[in-house]
Amino acid sequence: MISSLFLLxxxxxxxxxxxxxxxxxxxxxxxxxxxxxxVYNIMQLSMRQRVCPPRLLGRMNASIRFVVWGVxxxxxxxxxxxxxxxxxxPTPWIGLGGSIVFVAPVLFSPLWGMRRLPDxxxxx
Numbered sequence: 001m002i003s004s005l006f007l008l009x010x011x012x013x014x015x016x017x018x019x020x021x022x023x024x025x026x027x028x029x030x031x032x033x034x035x036x037x038x039v040y041n042i043m044q045l046s047m048r049q050r051v052c053p054p055r056l057l058g059r060m061n062a063s064i065r066f067v068v069w070g071v072x073x074x075x076x077x078x079x080x081x082x083x084x085x086x087x088x089x090p091t092p093w094i095g096l097g098g099s100i101v102f103v104a105p106v107l108f109s110p111l112w113g114m115r116r117l118p119d120x121x122x123x124x
Contacts, residue, residue: 003040004099006032011092050117 009029013022052060083091 003033003036004096004103006030006036007092007096007099011089011096014089047117 006029009025009032013025013029016022016025048060048064049057079091079095082094086094
Protein backbone atom coordinates (compact mmCIF):
# COMPACT_ATOMS: atom_id res chain seq x y z
CA MET A 1 0.00 0.00 0.00
CA ILE A 2 2.76 2.45 0.92
CA SER A 3 4.60 1.48 -2.24
CA SER A 4 1.58 2.52 -4.30
CA LEU A 5 1.56 5.94 -2.65
CA PHE A 6 5.17 6.50 -3.63
CA LEU A 7 4.34 5.43 -7.19
CA LEU A 8 2.11 8.49 -7.37
CA UNK A 9 5.25 10.61 -7.76
CA UNK A 10 6.22 8.87 -11.02
CA UNK A 11 3.52 10.35 -13.27
CA UNK A 12 3.43 13.61 -11.29
CA UNK A 13 7.06 14.46 -12.05
CA UNK A 14 6.06 15.99 -15.39
CA UNK A 15 4.16 18.70 -13.49
CA UNK A 16 7.25 19.91 -11.62
CA UNK A 17 8.22 23.46 -12.64
CA UNK A 18 11.98 22.77 -12.47
CA UNK A 19 13.95 19.86 -13.86
CA UNK A 20 15.78 19.24 -10.56
CA UNK A 21 12.41 18.91 -8.81
CA UNK A 22 11.45 16.17 -11.25
CA UNK A 23 14.67 14.34 -10.47
CA UNK A 24 14.08 14.65 -6.71
CA UNK A 25 10.53 13.35 -7.11
CA UNK A 26 11.71 10.31 -9.06
CA UNK A 27 14.46 9.54 -6.53
CA UNK A 28 12.05 9.83 -3.59
CA UNK A 29 9.53 7.69 -5.45
CA UNK A 30 12.06 4.95 -6.15
CA UNK A 31 13.42 4.97 -2.59
CA UNK A 32 9.95 4.89 -1.03
CA UNK A 33 8.73 2.20 -3.41
CA UNK A 34 11.78 0.01 -2.74
CA UNK A 35 11.39 0.48 1.03
CA UNK A 36 7.69 -0.45 0.88
CA UNK A 37 8.43 -3.55 -1.18
CA UNK A 38 11.16 -4.57 1.28
CA VAL A 39 8.83 -4.25 4.28
CA TYR A 40 6.05 -6.08 2.43
CA ASN A 41 8.35 -8.95 1.46
CA ILE A 42 9.55 -9.41 5.04
CA MET A 43 6.00 -9.40 6.40
CA GLN A 44 4.47 -11.71 3.81
CA LEU A 45 7.32 -14.21 4.00
CA SER A 46 7.09 -14.28 7.80
CA MET A 47 3.34 -14.82 7.61
CA ARG A 48 3.66 -17.59 5.01
CA GLN A 49 6.30 -19.42 7.02
CA ARG A 50 4.21 -19.14 10.16
CA VAL A 51 0.88 -20.37 8.80
CA CYS A 52 2.00 -22.94 6.22
CA PRO A 53 2.64 -26.51 7.37
CA PRO A 54 6.38 -27.28 7.16
CA ARG A 55 5.83 -30.14 4.70
CA LEU A 56 4.21 -27.70 2.22
CA LEU A 57 6.64 -24.77 2.56
CA GLY A 58 8.67 -25.68 -0.54
CA ARG A 59 5.62 -26.00 -2.78
CA MET A 60 4.00 -22.89 -1.38
CA ASN A 61 7.17 -20.83 -1.80
CA ALA A 62 7.68 -22.09 -5.37
CA SER A 63 4.07 -21.26 -6.24
CA ILE A 64 4.29 -17.73 -4.83
CA ARG A 65 7.57 -17.08 -6.66
CA PHE A 66 6.14 -18.43 -9.91
CA VAL A 67 3.13 -16.12 -9.70
CA VAL A 68 5.02 -13.00 -8.53
CA TRP A 69 8.13 -13.34 -10.69
CA GLY A 70 6.26 -14.89 -13.61
CA VAL A 71 4.02 -11.88 -14.10
CA UNK A 72 6.96 -9.43 -14.30
CA UNK A 73 7.91 -10.12 -17.95
CA UNK A 74 4.23 -9.88 -18.95
CA UNK A 75 3.90 -6.56 -17.10
CA UNK A 76 7.10 -5.26 -18.72
CA UNK A 77 5.81 -6.15 -22.17
CA UNK A 78 2.41 -4.59 -21.47
CA UNK A 79 4.08 -1.43 -20.12
CA UNK A 80 6.20 -1.11 -23.23
CA UNK A 81 3.19 -1.54 -25.50
CA UNK A 82 1.17 0.99 -23.51
CA UNK A 83 4.02 3.51 -23.53
CA UNK A 84 4.47 3.11 -27.27
CA UNK A 85 0.77 3.52 -28.04
CA UNK A 86 -0.40 5.94 -25.33
CA UNK A 87 2.77 7.78 -24.39
CA UNK A 88 5.18 7.97 -21.48
CA UNK A 89 2.94 10.07 -19.22
CA PRO A 90 -0.36 8.11 -19.30
CA THR A 91 1.35 4.74 -18.85
CA PRO A 92 2.53 5.33 -15.24
CA TRP A 93 -1.01 6.47 -14.35
CA ILE A 94 -2.32 3.13 -15.58
CA GLY A 95 0.39 1.35 -13.58
CA LEU A 96 -0.54 3.31 -10.47
CA GLY A 97 -4.19 2.40 -10.94
CA GLY A 98 -3.31 -1.27 -11.33
CA SER A 99 -1.15 -1.12 -8.24
CA ILE A 100 -3.99 0.31 -6.18
CA VAL A 101 -6.47 -2.27 -7.52
CA PHE A 102 -4.17 -5.14 -6.57
CA VAL A 103 -3.64 -3.72 -3.08
CA ALA A 104 -7.41 -3.67 -2.42
CA PRO A 105 -7.67 -7.30 -1.23
CA VAL A 106 -5.11 -6.62 1.48
CA LEU A 107 -6.73 -3.32 2.44
CA PHE A 108 -10.13 -4.92 2.94
CA SER A 109 -8.90 -8.08 4.65
CA PRO A 110 -8.86 -8.86 8.39
CA LEU A 111 -5.05 -8.53 8.37
CA TRP A 112 -5.31 -4.89 9.52
CA GLY A 113 -6.68 -5.99 12.89
CA MET A 114 -4.00 -8.62 13.40
CA ARG A 115 -1.46 -7.70 16.07
CA ARG A 116 0.37 -11.03 16.31
CA LEU A 117 1.13 -13.85 13.92
CA PRO A 118 -0.74 -17.10 14.63
CA ASP A 119 0.98 -19.37 17.18
CA UNK A 120 0.19 -22.64 15.49
CA UNK A 121 -0.54 -24.07 12.10
CA UNK A 122 -4.10 -25.33 11.73
CA UNK A 123 -4.43 -28.68 9.99
CA UNK A 124 -0.70 -29.46 10.12
